[in-house]
Amino acid sequence: MFGLPGQQESTWRGTLERAIALAPEHISLYSLTVEHGTPLYDAVRRGLQPPPQDDVAADFYLLASGLLDNAGYEQYEISNWARSGFQCRHNLVYWRHEPYLGFGPGAHSYVTVARDAGRRWWNVRPVPQYIQRVRAGQSPERGREEIDERLAMGEFMMLGLRLVREGVASARFAARFGRPLEEVFGSEISALTERRLLERVDGRVRLTSEGRLLGNQVFSEFLPASQE
Numbered sequence: 001m002f003g004l005p006g007q008q009e010s011t012w013r014g015t016l017e018r019a020i021a022l023a024p025e026h027i028s029l030y031s032l033t034v035e036h037g038t039p040l041y042d043a044v045r046r047g048l049q050p051p052p053q054d055d056v057a058a059d060f061y062l063l064a065s066g067l068l069d070n071a072g073y074e075q076y077e078i079s080n081w082a083r084s085g086f087q088c089r090h091n092l093v094y095w096r097h098e099p100y101l102g103f104g105p106g107a108h109s110y111v112t113v114a115r116d117a118g119r120r121w122w123n124v125r126p127v128p129q130y131i132q133r134v135r136a137g138q139s140p141e142r143g144r145e146e147i148d149e150r151l152a153m154g155e156f157m158m159l160g161l162r163l164v165r166e167g168v169a170s171a172r173f174a175a176r177f178g179r180p181l182e183e184v185f186g187s188e189i190s191a192l193t194e195r196r197l198l199e200r201v202d203g204r205v206r207l208t209s210e211g212r213l214l215g216n217q218v219f220s221e222f223l224p225a226s227q228e
Helices: 011-020 039-045 056-071 089-095 127-135 149-158 170-177 181-192 208-212 215-220
Strands: 026-028 074-077 080-082 108-112 119-124 141-147 198-201 204-207
Touching: 026 039, 056 074, 056 208, 080 215, 089 149, 119 149, 141 149, 149 170, 149 181, 170 181, 181 198, 204 208
Parallel strands: none
Antiparallel strands: 026 080, 074 080, 108 119, 119 141, 198 204
């Protein structure tokens, strides 16, 4: 994790070098997010800790990208690097907007109910409550959401664009939704391409190196206004 309060470039570099020396097949890096309701959130709000600095986090991200690339790791997703053949197949299901089933407390599931729509649901989170419901023969489901065509298309873009090299293939989008990608999101893609945040390569759209630093801004362009 990078962008921590008081974290220095030298310590971040040292952390990366030690991780690389261990020679794992896969490395995930995440920028600190101050979550509401956490002790860190309260400390930042009270001025006891400085808030994360986006520019510093961006510099640390670029440093990590260079070191990992030189060490033979391929960045296949915004926050993930791997040796060849060791990409996380589990998470690729999410990023490719494919169906998945979750079991256990707080687990989420997603299925497609038609070519252009889906359904998402999630279980109760407290372990005792989950066990109680299962033992009583009750559903552990806590809530659900119906995904309409517009939201499904936006999520398809948001998740797919996280894949650094793969991006979103026009053919996959058309096969899923029965409509050409340019017909649905042509104006958004053109505007983001002009800003050098997206690029068109071999029938697919993907983030540029600049776009990876501003991913959330890019993703919001494809989501319905109510979901941004």
